Amino acid sequence: MKRLATAAGLFVMAGVCLVAGLLLAFWYAPIDASSMGFSQKIFYYHAPIAETALVAFGVAFVAAIAYLRTRHARWDRLGYVSVRLGLLFSLLVMVTGMIWGKAAWGVWWAWEPRLTTFLLVCLLYSAYFVLRSVVDDEDRRGALAAVFAILAFVDVPITFFATRFLPEGLHPVVLRAGDAGMEGSMLLSFLVSMLGMTLLLAALIRRDLVIEEVRERIADLKTTIGG
Amino acid sequence: MSVEEGAKFVAAAYAVILAVLIAYSIWGARRMSALQRDLDLLEKEARRRAQAGEAREEES
Numbered sequence: 001m002k003r004l005a006t007a008a009g010l011f012v013m014a015g016v017c018l019v020a021g022l023l024l025a026f027w028y029a030p031i032d033a034s035s036m037g038f039s040q041k042i043f044y045y046h047a048p049i050a051e052t053a054l055v056a057f058g059v060a061f062v063a064a065i066a067y068l069r070t071r072h073a074r075w076d077r078l079g080y081v082s083v084r085l086g087l088l089f090s091l092l093v094m095v096t097g098m099i100w101g102k103a104a105w106g107v108w109w110a111w112e113p114r115l116t117t118f119l120l121v122c123l124l125y126s127a128y129f130v131l132r133s134v135v136d137d138e139d140r141r142g143a144l145a146a147v148f149a150i151l152a153f154v155d156v157p158i159t160f161f162a163t164r165f166l167p168e169g170l171h172p173v174v175l176r177a178g179d180a181g182m183e184g185s186m187l188l189s190f191l192v193s194m195l196g197m198t199l200l201l202a203a204l205i206r207r208d209l210v211i212e213e214v215r216e217r218i219a220d221l222k223t224t225i226g227g
Numbered sequence: 228m229s230v231e232e233g234a235k236f237v238a239a240a241y242a243v244i245l246a247v248l249i250a251y252s253i254w255g256a257r258r259m260s261a262l263q264r265d266l267d268l269l270e271k272e273a274r275r276r277a278q279a280g281e282a283r284e285e286e287s
Contacts, residue, residue, distance in 0.1 A: 004259075011252075022241075031230070038233030042240045049244070092247055096240040103228065103236035200248070207255055214262045221269040225276065 003210050010203035017196030021045075024189035039103035042096055044189050048197040050093045050118075054156050056086030056201055057125065061153040064146035073216070076142035079149055081208040083128050085201060090122045113162035121159055124152040 025044035032040035060082035067075035097115065098108045109115065131148055135141035182190070 036233075037228040038230045039228060039236045041233070041237045045241065045244055088247070088251060092244055095243050099236050099240045099243070103233060204251070204255070207259070211255060211259050211262060214259070214266055218262060218265050218269060221266070221273055225269065225273055 003206055007203045007206040007210070010199050010206060014196050014199035014203055017192055017199060018045075021048075021189055021193030021196050024185070024192055029186045029189040030183070036104045039100060042100040042103070044193050045197075046093065046096045046100060047190060048194040049089050049096065051194060052197040052201045053086050053089035053093055053121075054160060055198065056082045056089060056205075057121070057149075057153055057156050059205070060086060060149045061156075064149035064153075067142055067146045068150075071139065071142070073138075073142070076145065077209055077212045077216075078205070079146060080132070081205055081212060083125050083149060085204050085208065087122065087125045087129075089197075089201070090118065090125070093118065094122060114159065117155060117159040117162045121152075121155050124155055128152060 021044060025041055029041075029044070031038055034040070060079045063075045063079035063082060066072075067079060097118075101110065101115075102108050128145060128148055132141055132145050135144055
């Protein structure tokens, strides 16, 4: 229950940052001077959600390695919860990206490097749940899921660097090394939203871990009691 | 693109984000309370059975 209280605290902090990020995005950051115009405002949540999704898959990658080393169930739980949240954030990125794409490029979808590799991330991590659902033995399921999470993570840096290595795509590149690619007020709005999304991810991971622990405790108790 | 035109897309994107995040948060909260209720019931049952077992041992 102490961890739920910590999660509640993180939810509050995330909420404050996300609302502040939104206010800054609409009332402090200027309207983008490029052809994107007002639709660029989508960026202030779209990009932080994308980065947070990749962070969640990073957490799952670390948890997978830790599970294979220790075989402790808590790492399997952390991996499972992180992939689920990573996928949720990825789906949000895909949907908001499509809306932004329609506004900025006039098309809902384009087979360009960033979008294609991100779609691949979504499909790969969806398969993670299929894999988990077909293996009954707990240890075997944990080990296979961990190996899969490590292999799937290979696509994460490819997605992140896709626009940098293949700049001919439609997707813009922001936050290059030594160049934020935007003016100060925009960067501040983005960073506050980024902090909010990261805190939200931490809060959701913490809460979902408690849910998974309680679920497992119930399963153990049912076995002990005998039904 | 004019502000009016862009605003429709921006509103749609933020509405999707808000709806999904709120729906997921509510799903989690409801699941947590349902699981907690089940856990309390099972723990009560486990305690009751343990006490009944102890009473039987004392009798024998």
